[in-house]
Amino acid sequence: MTTASKNEQKAYQQTIKKYRPAKPMGKNMIRAFLVGGLICEIGQIVQWFFVKFAHFSIQDAGNPTVAVMIFLAACLTALGVYDKFAGWAGAGSAVPVTGFSNTMTSAAMEHRAEGWVAGVGGNMFKLAGPVIVYGVVSAFFVSLIRYLWIHLV
Amino acid sequence: MSKLGAQTWEFQRPPVLISTGTVAGKLESEGPIGHLFDVKHSSDRVENLTWEQSEQVFFQEAVHVALQKANLLPQQVDVMVGGDLSAQLTSSYLGLKQFSVPILGVYSACASICESLFFASFLVENGFAKVAVAGTSSHTSAAERQFRYPTEYGVQKPPTAQRTVTGSGVAILGDSPAAALPIRITHATVGKVMDYGISNPWEMGAAMAPAAAHTLTTHFKDTGRSPADYDCIATGDLGHIGHQILRKLLADEGYTHLTQLTDCGILIFDPNQPEVFSGGSGGACCSLVTFSHLIDRMIDGQYKRLLISATGALLSTISAQQHETIPGISHAIAFERIEEEELK
Numbered sequence: 001m002t003t004a005s006k007n008e009q010k011a012y013q014q015t016i017k018k019y020r021p022a023k024p025m026g027k028n029m030i031r032a033f034l035v036g037g038l039i040c041e042i043g044q045i046v047q048w049f050f051v052k053f054a055h056f057s058i059q060d061a062g063n064p065t066v067a068v069m070i071f072l073a074a075c076l077t078a079l080g081v082y083d084k085f086a087g088w089a090g091a092g093s094a095v096p097v098t099g100f101s102n103t104m105t106s107a108a109m110e111h112r113a114e115g116w117v118a119g120v121g122g123n124m125f126k127l128a129g130p131v132i133v134y135g136v137v138s139a140f141f142v143s144l145i146r147y148l149w150i151h152l153v
Numbered sequence: 154m155s156k157l158g159a160q161t162w163e164f165q166r167p168p169v170l171i172s173t174g175t176v177a178g179k180l181e182s183e184g185p186i187g188h189l190f191d192v193k194h195s196s197d198r199v200e201n202l203t204w205e206q207s208e209q210v211f212f213q214e215a216v217h218v219a220l221q222k223a224n225l226l227p228q229q230v231d232v233m234v235g236g237d238l239s240a241q242l243t244s245s246y247l248g249l250k251q252f253s254v255p256i257l258g259v260y261s262a263c264a265s266i267c268e269s270l271f272f273a274s275f276l277v278e279n280g281f282a283k284v285a286v287a288g289t290s291s292h293t294s295a296a297e298r299q300f301r302y303p304t305e306y307g308v309q310k311p312p313t314a315q316r317t318v319t320g321s322g323v324a325i326l327g328d329s330p331a332a333a334l335p336i337r338i339t340h341a342t343v344g345k346v347m348d349y350g351i352s353n354p355w356e357m358g359a360a361m362a363p364a365a366a367h368t369l370t371t372h373f374k375d376t377g378r379s380p381a382d383y384d385c386i387a388t389g390d391l392g393h394i395g396h397q398i399l400r401k402l403l404a405d406e407g408y409t410h411l412t413q414l415t416d417c418g419i420l421i422f423d424p425n426q427p428e429v430f431s432g433g434s435g436g437a438c439c440s441l442v443t444f445s446h447l448i449d450r451m452i453d454g455q456y457k458r459l460l461i462s463a464t465g466a467l468l469s470t471i472s473a474q475q476h477e478t479i480p481g482i483s484h485a486i487a488f489e490r491i492e493e494e495e496l497k
Contacts, residue, residue, distance in 0.1 A: 004363070009350035016351075016359045019397050021312040028309065077305050086307020087428070093307060102307050110303035113203040127306065 028090050035092030043069050043096070066097055073098035077105040103127035154278055158375025160342050160368075167337035168277040169491070171284070171325040173444035174219030176211045178293065178319025180429070181441065184422045189445040190320070191218045197294060197319045204304075205239060208292035208321075209248030212237070215288055215321035216249060223325050223332075227252040230325075231282035234273045236265030237290045238317075238436050240299060240470075244290045254286075262465030263361075263390050264344070265289045266322070266440040267484035271341045273326050274486075280328070288323030291435030300354070300470060314355045315392045315434040318421060322440025330491060336451050340487035342372040346467060348480035354473055358395020358418075358431055361464040364481035365391060366402035368462050372485050373408075380411055384456040387447060389439035389463035389483070390418035392432030417442035439463040451490050459488040 004012065046068045050061035076082040082102050086093040093099055104124055111123035125132065157163050175190045182193035192214055199207040212235070220227065233256040237244035242258040249256055261268045269287035276282040294304045296317040302308055327333055347367055351360040365388045373379055380386060391399055396416045403411065417439045418432035443461050450456045462485040468477070 004347070004349050009348075012349040012363065013351070015401065016356075016362075016398055019359070019394050019401075020356075021394070023311055077307075080305060083305045083307040087309055089307075090309040099307070102305070106303040106305035106307075109305055110298055127302065 031088065032090050032092035032095075035089035036095055037092075039069075039093065039096045039098055069097050070101040073101035074105040077102050078109065082106075100128060100131065103131075154275065157340075158371070160344070160371050161375035162271075162341050162343075163376070164274060164278050164337075164339055164341075166278050166328070167339050167489070168274045168285075168326045168328060169330050169333040170336040170338070170448070170488070171225075171327040171333045172219050172223035173325070173448055174215040174217070174222065174288075174321075174323040175441050175445045176215040176218065176321045177441060178211075180293075180316070180426060181318055181320050181421060181433075184426060186420060186442065186446045189449060190441065191215075191222075191445075194320075197292065204292055204294040204298065205243065208237065208239065208244045208290050208295050208319075211292070211319070212244055212248035212288065212290040212321040212323075213251065215290070215323040216252065216286060219286065219288075219323045219325050225284065225325065227254055230254045230284050230286055232257065232273070232276055233286040233288075234259055234269040235286075235288050235290075236260050236269055236436060238262065238296050238299070244292075244295075248290065261463075261482050261484060262467055263291075263434060263436050263438060264463040264465030264482050264484050265436050266389075266443070267341070267461060267463040267486045270324065270326075270338065270486045271343065271484060274338045274341065277326050277328050283328055285326045286323060287326060288321060289436040289440045290321035291317055291319065291437040293317040293319045293435070296435060300468075300473070310428070310430060311355050312430055313358065313394050314430040315357055315390065315418060315432055316422065316429045317435035318390075318433045318438040318441060319435075320437045320441050322437055322442075322444040324440075324444055334448070334452060335491040335493075336448065336488055337491055338486060339489045340372070340376060340485075342368055342375065342462075342485040344368040344483040344485070346480045346482050348478055350478050352476060352478045354468065354479065357390075357434055357466045357479070358392040359398055360466045360479040361389075361481035361483065362391055362395045362398040362402060364483040365389075365399050365462050365464050366406070368483040368485050369403065369460075370406050370408070372460065372462075372487075376487075380408055380413065383458045383460045383487075384413055385447060385450070386411070386414045386460045386462070387420075387439075387443065388414075388416045389461070389465070390432070390434040391416045391464055392418040392430075392434065393424070394431045395464075420446060448488075451488060454490065457490045461486050461488070
């Protein structure tokens with residue numbers, strides 16, 4: 001028998017647990033907290049610039065701020081720095097909009113060799129696609145619930 | 154060629170090793186055995202080429218170097234047997250097309266080198282080929298992109314992850330000990346597919362360890378040999394974690410105190426190198442280490458007998474996405490040093 005029985009498989013998976021080094025959860029969480037916070041701080045500074053020097057209202061400054069953060073992350077990805085930084089920072093760099101920018105830029109760079117349309121165009125949303133799909137779907141349902149709540153209750 | 158026991162073949166007229174060629178990427182060249190490779194690249198990307206094309210060039214270079222060292226022309230090669238990890242074996246076929254030599258592509262994932270050696274040895278022993286080339290290649294960025302994420306995508310990898318080796322290792326086999334290295338191939342043990350239900354693609358070492366344990370123990374039973382008959386037993390790419398699991402599995406079978414047991418994935422990188430995690434993997438991991446570090450030790454007489462058990466994880470991009478388990482496979486090849494008295 002080369003396919004191990006269910007019991008053998010279970011026993012093996014139990015055995016290998018001992019050999020699997022623990023993920024450094026504590027360290028990862030502290031890094032994610034610090035880096036995630038730092039990225040938001042930078043975003044805050046950018047927003048403050050738009051308010052102070054370009055005379056945007058705080059609300060209007062949101063969109064250009066996000067654009068700047070996306071642009072910065074895309075540049076760092078193109079320079080080959082972002083993946084190293086993200087490997088260190090983990091969730092701290094993945095959760096903010098910079099992580100989203102990294103998924104799109106890296107996919108676009110990776111598939112540049114297959115041409116602009118089928119390569120870059122067809123694959124740019126390969127990693128970011130699910131985020132957009134489920135972001136839009138969940139936004140729809142949340143707004144639907146809100147609408148029903150306000151108008152019918 | 155005669156069959157021993159359940160899964161092993163013994164070569165009656167053992168093919169000999171004529172020469173080897175090794176081409177390594179950047180991190181491999183900087184590693185602990187980097188100085189032994191024939192060609193050391195300072196970048197994993199050949200200028201103006203894609204990752205995949207760079208891998209083809211590395212494979213081509215390895216064959217060139219091996220031919221050069223053996224003083225052979227491509228026309229003198231009867232057959233090439235090669236494998237790689239790129240879908241549909243493009244690195245082998247497209248990389249080696251310019252030699253215009255009959256070629257067979259083989260696939261056992263990262264265990265392809267031992268499958269290549271097995272077929273090449275079989276053809277040489279039976280007189281179907283006088284000179285046969287066997288080799289494999291792999292490329293970290295080409296493999297990442299095919300099986301995981303884009304190169305520049307930032308993701309935190311678990312400590313069980315392994316780094317695909319960039320490069321290519323090639324050996325030329327022949328039928329005459331004259332003008333060859335003092336090394337012959339004596340046995341081959343062909344492995345079975347072993348499935349222990351591992352489905353996490355970050356745990357290749359654990360997925361492949363049972364296959365390595367099964368092939369090694371079967372080899373010992375079939376040949377009547379024991380681990381002590383070998384000066385070195387090297388698995389392909391189990392990495393540090395898979396290696397410890399293999400030791401446990403072998404100990405369960407009664408094989409303990411295996412000081413000669415090592416792993417090519419451990420040898421090729423230093424744990425302090427960036428992003429190597431549990432060690433090296435990939436089709437070139439076993440061939441690069443075997444055809445440089447391990448064969449060198451046979452040439453200088455440190456090893457009399459060497460057993461290589463290359464290990465492969467059997468998955469495709471589709472099977473992984475459909476949450477199939479990842480079975481392992483391992484094929485073993487036994488090398489033996491030819492002593493001078495025998496040659497006379």
